[in-house]
Amino acid sequence: MDTGLLAALQADPDLQRRAAAALEAEGDRAALALRRDGTAPELAAAALTLADLRRQGRAKFGERAGRMYFTRAGLEQATRWPVAARRAARFAGHVEEVADLCCGIGTDALAFAEAGLRVEAVDADEATAEVARANAEALGLEVRVRVDDALSAPFGEAVFADPARRGGSTRSFNPAAYSPPLDALLERLAGVRFAAVKLGPGIKHEWVDREGAEAEWVSVDRDVVEACLWLGEAAGVRRRASVCRDGVWHEMTGDGRTRAEPGEVAEYLYEPDGAVIRAGLVAELAEELEAHTGHEDIAYLYGDDVRETPFARAWKVEEVWPLNPKKLRGLLAERKIGRLTIKQRGTGIVPAELRKQLKLKGPNEATLVATRLGERHVAILCDEVLQASLLGSSQARIDIAAR
DSSP, X not given: OOHHHHHHHHTOHHHHXXXXXXXXXXXXXXXXXXXXXXXXXXXXHHHHXXXXXXXXXXXXXXXXXXXXXXXXXXXXXSOOHHHHHXXXXXXXXXXXXXXXXXXXXXXXXXXXXXXXXXXXXXXXXXXXXXXXXXXXXXXXXXXXXXXXXXXXXXXXXXXXXXXXXXXXXXXXOOGGGSBSOHHHHHHHHTTOSEXXXXXXXXXXXXXXXXXXXXXXXXXXXXXXXXXXXXXXXXXXXXXXEEEEETTEEEEEEEOSOOOOOBOOOOSEEEEEOHHHHHTTOHHHHHHHHTOEESSTTSOOEEEXXXXXXXXXXXXXXXXXXXXXXXXXXXHHHHTTEEEEEEEESSSOOOHXXXXXXHTOOSSEEEEEEEEEETTEEEEEEEXXXXXXXXXXXXXXXXXXXXO
């Protein structure tokens, strides 16, 4: 966002309200409504963009989004508020101040400040830094924001960094292409007492398997949203999967090196949460559920009993068939299954293409899991077991703030 337009929006809360109302009432014609009020075209466009981004931002920030300032790229990379608040609590349990490098629009800096930390936020882009300043002011939080390079900016004993994972309009999946590059950033952070680096959830293990470091993957309501590399005294375990379900956090830890024992299909099939899979903790989950895999490289688990867990979804296994589309079509037709959720791992099939071949018809509904048992390709017909909500449960594993 242009700094001049940002300043104009900050100075005119009434325009912000009118833009939000016009977008809600007029949709694509909202710009005309603002123009009729005499608002300059560029300012009208900026106000409507802000209103639209605030509406999108509710998913990450809740009611705070209505007071915050966003850029499209900044909103996309911004940490979800529950994740930022939880990380800030972990910092606050050990340090009193933190430098937030590559602060973007300031989400994590705001969470650190709300947790009671002294915060210095740094970004290399002046316009982005102004958005971070505007957000601190809008939420009434004290955050020092300055323009500087993450690879040369001075900092103290605690650092958080969120290197940009976009170049122009494209997202970078190569950590060497982050801004700044991840290897250079980690070299800069070597020796810092307490540090964390936010990473894309698809980060390869070769980047995070470092002596004395902790690699954490985070999911919110089954959506894996980020990875985080904890360094120095911040590292507690080798691998951690942190899962937020219905507002409650649960954690699973381990070394990420153990493999679950393979076996045959049992009464129940479990699909581990994506954070558990990416953290390499499927074997730890299998032990907790007294379950096993059907193939050592495929993250479905099978057990004789259904157990309530925030770390996996569970299905009751009804039948196991060969993965043959022609035979499946007949078997599903006999059972009058017209609505079918198709899941697959390890078979190479494309669910959309298989669905066309099955020519589904009928009033019944089921789930079909295409996978491998040893070297056999199979189709498992099953129904999901709806587990009781864990909202407010005492099963949340670790209170990070208390550590």
